[in-house]
Amino acid sequence: MDAFSLRWAIELLxxxxxxxxxxxxxxxxxxxxxxQSSLAFGLLALGVCLSWVxxxxxxxxxxxxxxxxxxxxxxxxxxxxxxxxxxxxxxxIVVLGGGIKKSPREGPERFYPNARTLERLAQGAWVARTTGxxxxxxxxxxxxxxxxxxxxxxxxxxxxFALKPRWRExxxxxxxxxxxxxxxxxxxxxxxKVILVTHAYHMRRARASFxxxxxxxxxxxHGFRSGGEISLLDFIPSAxxxxxxxxxxxxxxxxxxxxxxxxx
Numbered sequence: 001m002d003a004f005s006l007r008w009a010i011e012l013l014x015x016x017x018x019x020x021x022x023x024x025x026x027x028x029x030x031x032x033x034x035x036q037s038s039l040a041f042g043l044l045a046l047g048v049c050l051s052w053v054x055x056x057x058x059x060x061x062x063x064x065x066x067x068x069x070x071x072x073x074x075x076x077x078x079x080x081x082x083x084x085x086x087x088x089x090x091x092x093i094v095v096l097g098g099g100i101k102k103s104p105r106e107g108p109e110r111f112y113p114n115a116r117t118l119e120r121l122a123q124g125a126w127v128a129r130t131t132g133x134x135x136x137x138x139x140x141x142x143x144x145x146x147x148x149x150x151x152x153x154x155x156x157x158x159x160x161f162a163l164k165p166r167w168r169e170x171x172x173x174x175x176x177x178x179x180x181x182x183x184x185x186x187x188x189x190x191x192x193k194v195i196l197v198t199h200a201y202h203m204r205r206a207r208a209s210f211x212x213x214x215x216x217x218x219x220x221x222h223g224f225r226s227g228g229e230i231s232l233l234d235f236i237p238s239a240x241x242x243x244x245x246x247x248x249x250x251x252x253x254x255x256x257x258x259x260x261x262x263x264x
Contacts, residue, residue, distance in 0.1 A: 015249050016054040017242055023047030054245040055237030058230050063248035064201055065226035071203040072227065075220045077130050083195055083218040084131035090218055091191035092166070093131070095124035096178055096198040096206060097139025097149030111147040113156050116199065116223075121153060123222040124197045125161040133195065134166035136186065138178040141170065175202070175254070176209050176263045183213035192216060199223040201247050205255050208264040 012018045024047025030040035053059050065072070083090045098116030106112050113121065117139075128135050137157070139149025148170035157163050167185050172178045186194065193216035198206045200221035207217045225244045258264045 011250065015246050015253075017051055017246075020047045020050035020054065023050070052237055055239075055242040056235050057238060057241040057244075058234040060241040060244035060248065061226050061228070061230065061234070063245050063252070067201040067204070067248040067251040068221070068224065068226055069204045071200045071207075071219055071221040072224060074222065074224070075218075079218075080127060080130045080195065080220070084133055088193060088216075090131075090133060090193045090195045090216075091189070092136050092186055093124055093127050093133050093195045093197060093220075094136045094138060094178075094182055094186075094210070095120050095153070096175070096196075096202070097137070097153055098199070098202075100139075100147070100149050100152045109147070109152070109155060111152045113152055117149070117153060118156065118160075119223050120197055120199065121157050121161065123220065125157065125163055127195055127197060127220050128163055131195065135163065136167040136169060136182055136194075137165045138169040138172060138182045140172045140177065175206055176212075176258065179206070179209035179213040179215075183210065183215050186215065194218070195220050197222070199247075201225055201244075201251050205251055205258060205264070208255075209258070212264045 013022060023043050027040045027042070027044030027047060030043065031037060098120050099114040100111050100117060101114050102111050104110055124135060124137075127133075135157070137150040137153045139153060141148040148168075150165075150168040150170045154165050154168055157165060167182075167189075169178065169182045169185055172181045186192075192214075194210065195218045196203070196207060196210060197220045200223055203219050203221040207219050210217045225247070255264075
């Protein structure tokens with residue numbers, strides 16, 4: 001198992017729903033052995049409560065608001081046009097990969113973008129058509145994959161949106177690598193400012209990474225998961241809220257890790 005796979009496995013085991021469920025399972029095992037019954041009950045109750053809490057839309061909304069930070073509003077067409085013209089204008093659009101899938105039953109290729117990547121490609125296509133700027137697709141190949149994210153994204157972009165990227169950054173394993181390797185490619189083309197496309201919950205860490213790599217960034221966030229009024233129904237667990245909680249916690253912990261390791 002490589003470092004990327006190990007890190008991914010740890011995240012799945014620590015973040016919800018894996019972490020809370022492991023606590024509950026540990027409580028069940030301790031209770032089954034009839035040892036430390038109070039501890040067993042406490043772990044079981046804690047695991048179940050955390051699973052409920054993180055699956056509540058009311059909680060995921062709060063977590064996503066924190067993850068999104070100041071990226072809670074969409075960029076307008078006029079703002080995009082202004083960013084692409086005049087002195088100091090952006091010279092390219094960077095679209096970050098959000099993951100790909102593999103299935104032998106899919107066609108025409110076994111590897112295809114997941115839902116998050118398709119959303120980013122749709123946003124990137126809109127930004128490209130609005131500004132006329134060239135596209136850079138960024139995303140490397142993880143373990144046990146033969147096709148990079150950037151390559152899979154490129155095929156989907158051409159097939160579904162009738163656009164071709166000018167650059168493909170295919171070697172980076174994470175957001176910091178996306179920024180470092182993309183910045184190197186763009187500097188060779190004389191580009192110092194970009195319009196960055198990724199989900200709102202991911203934008204804060206992505207923008208900080210690209211700025212640390214030496215680029216000026218115009219954020220074009222999308223896929224907002226926070227906002228709206230809270231109702232009683234928002235305290236009932238849902239699968240989509242659990243996913244939002246996972247994404248928000250992943251990004252918040254990612255920001256802490258990047259700061260601790262001086263990546264941003």
